[in-house]
Amino acid sequence: DGGITQSPKYLFRKEGQNVTLSCEQNLNHDAMYWYRQDPGQGLRLIYYSQIVNDFQKGDIAEGYSVSREKKESFPLTVTSAQKNPTAFYLCASSIVQGDYGYTFGSGTRLTVV
Amino acid sequence: GENVEQHPSTLSVQEGDSAVIKCTYSDSASNYFPWYKQELGKRPQLIIDIRSNVGEKKDQRIAVTLNKTAKHFSLHITETQPEDSAVYFCAASIIGGGADGLTFGKGTHLIIQP
Numbered sequence: 001d002g003g004i005t006q007s008p009k010y011l012f013r014k015e016g017q018n019v020t021l022s023c024e025q026n027l028n029h030d031a032m033y034w035y036r037q038d039p040g041q042g043l044r045l046i047y048y049s050q051i052v053n054d055f056q057k058g059d060i061a062e063g064y065s066v067s068r069e070k071k072e073s074f075p076l077t078v079t080s081a082q083k084n085p086t087a088f089y090l091c092a093s094s095i096v097q098g099d100y101g102y103t104f105g106s107g108t109r110l111t112v113v
Numbered sequence: 114g115e116n117v118e119q120h121p122s123t124l125s126v127q128e129g130d131s132a133v134i135k136c137t138y139s140d141s142a143s144n145y146f147p148w149y150k151q152e153l154g155k156r157p158q159l160i161i162d163i164r165s166n167v168g169e170k171k172d173q174r175i176a177v178t179l180n181k182t183a184k185h186f187s188l189h190i191t192e193t194q195p196e197d198s199a200v201y202f203c204a205a206s207i208i209g210g211g212a213d214g215l216t217f218g219k220g221t222h223l224i225i226q227p
Binding site: 040045058105 | 122145147149154155156157158159160176202204215217218219220221222
């Protein structure tokens with residue numbers, strides 16, 4: 001469905017717990033991105049990666065970590081240092097330096113319990 | 114870095130009327146401007162985009178206009194239908210540059226009144 005898969009769709013985190021959100025794409029895109037979406041805040045960039053084994057912080061990286069060991073995969077870990085993690089998380093991919101916009105995953109809704 | 118402002122945050126129109134959403138950008142080097150539609154709980158999907166070498170692009174009931182001098186671009190939806198109800202995001206980027214990709218506006222919640 002759309003070539004980029006996020007899992008799980010819903011995730012519940014306890015206080016002090018780390019959780020990892022999965023993002024996999026089969027589009028052969030070089031670039032991958034993680035966004036956080038809150039009501040009225042639009043899409044805020046957490047991390048992005050242009051190539052394997054390289055990634056950069058976005059605007060709100062504190063409390064998050066990522067890895068890019070494979071071109072197809074870009075998992076996001078929400079650590080206990082992220083004090084307000086309840087949000088909708090979107091992963092996206094694109095052709096590096098292309099102009100075709102993004103393909104988005106279907107999102108993961110994370111809730112702290 | 115790039116900053117994209119989007120207005121209005123909420124827009125309510127009668128079914129069949131037209132809707133216009135406006136965005137401004139700050140970086141004159143930006144040359145790619147896509148629009149995304151996001152239905153409740155779903156992923157954003159690209160509905161139309163425009164590059165800086167053209168001033169207007171149409172696709173059926175949807176059109177986008179670009180004014181490079183004023184650094185603003187707009188989404189126009191004509192003959193609105195209930196299925197047009199969604200949140201719309203504008204974005205801007207530099208083709209061939211801007212490693213962090215698209216910068217998004219904060220979104221417009223479009224409500225189509227029956």
